[in-house]
Amino acid sequence: MATPALSSTDDIRTRAESALTRCGAQLAAYKGDALTARTPITGAALFGLRADTPADVDRAVEAAGTAFRAWRTTPAPVRGALVKRFGELLTEHKQDVADLVTIEAGKIRSEALGEVQEMIDVCDFAVGLSRQLYGRTMPSERPGHRLMETWHPLGVVGVISAFNFPVAVWAWNTAIALVCGDTVVWKPSELTPLTALACTALLDRAIAETGAPAGLGQVLLGAADVGERLVDSPLVPLVSATGSTRMGRAVGPRVAARFGRSILELGGNNAAVVTPSADLDLVVNASVFAAAGTAGQRCTTLRRLIVHEDVADTVVERLTSAYRRLPIGDPFREDTLVGPLINESSYTRMRTALDRAVEDGGTLCAGGERQLAEAAPDAHYVRPAVVRMPAQTAVVREETFAPVLYVLTYRDLDEAIRLHNDVPQGLSSGIFTADQNEAERFLAPDGADCGIVNVNIGTSGAEIGGAFGGEKETGGGRESGSDAWRSYMRRATNTVNYSGQVALAQGVNFSQ
């Protein structure tokens, strides 16, 4: 078979420049030699960029703080108008932002467009929310008193994001934070600075067009040190950080030490249970997307399949054959389903995990081989791997951020749930079954211990309407839909006395 052509680095660079220009980003203002914007498609450098200094971080936080003082008293539906305009601009520039997502994160077209759609969806959600930031009224125990709660804007929100969802995670945070009356300082992944510049330019345009205070949304380029400065700033009451558990372990305690709040969205080690009654067509189709989609680089990627022993051979056979047919290559090609890994260390980590799994008695049933190494020696394309494991060994209990699917077998559902929960992470899970009792058992309090628990759906590809996040080492944060907005506001409990009398709660008498 002829090797499919890859886009050239020059073409990719030109495409990136055009997309940035159309979005209104001034690339020239960011040129420098502290950071390198690369593309995993060819593995080559695209542009040298400057990085922000600690003083720049402080200035950005101060500017966001100044904007906050005007924004917090702007009526929430008026704040919604800004987010509405931002959503319109994203719709207009959907292809441009998706181009940059493909260029920097290596996502295939459909997934890159899906990521931008997710941003548009969360803007819609936030606009509706801007008229629904409800507080409760509670019955007071005292006559002539009213007891209620009011939700107020919190302040500057620091957003730290990962390379694999370079823009959607920021949009989840930003759209909600802005309608809640907060302002945002964003430290995107150093691996994806271009998407960040494009999105910030679009937000700036929406700010200018709607007359919102300048400084509402700031971007900082740089690596962990820039993130650390943001994390330590006492002027940032909430830090929403998405990335590895290693990063969360550093960020969580630092924010807590200054009594700040954090939303931590960290690593996952997601599993699905396949019961004997499951529709195996559904299992295979859903699992291939969940495990191999985005080249296994989603926090919700399916990493463990816990299959009943009666159907395990069939499931492995069918998965293996589907994996062998997966089209791997240039993510800009319409027929590609698996793009590149982000970089060489990612490939090395995948190879190390596969070696460890085999040492532990695992059988590599498919994949693991590097692809397109001749056409793109600096890029890292790999065939997703399926490994059948005799037990849930240490390597299976870790998150390897690459397309490795471990298959384990079980005899009874309790054993499957035990295996499922016996990992440090707790993000996303699923059960494939036609038996309602089994499904309910999985959803029950002693079932799956994750933040996302699905039935007859793979672990990845959440909708924005639900709260997103996970338990244990995944960090406990919730973002996006449902009532996740509450984390971006402060609650004031108000008691109003209209009785003209002093009446003390709990029947306390203090009269002289």
Ligand code: NAD
């Ligand atoms: P990473 O932890 O290397 O980096 C994430 C971000 O944190 C980057 O912007 C980085 O510069 C910053 N950072 C790193 N150390 C820091 C520190 N000490 N202080 C402040 N900032 C710091 O993660 P990555 O490789 O970009 O992304 C992959 C990881 O992210 C995977 O573990 C994946 O599961 C996780 N992830 C989780 C979610 C979720 O919602 N749970 C979503 C996407 C990715």
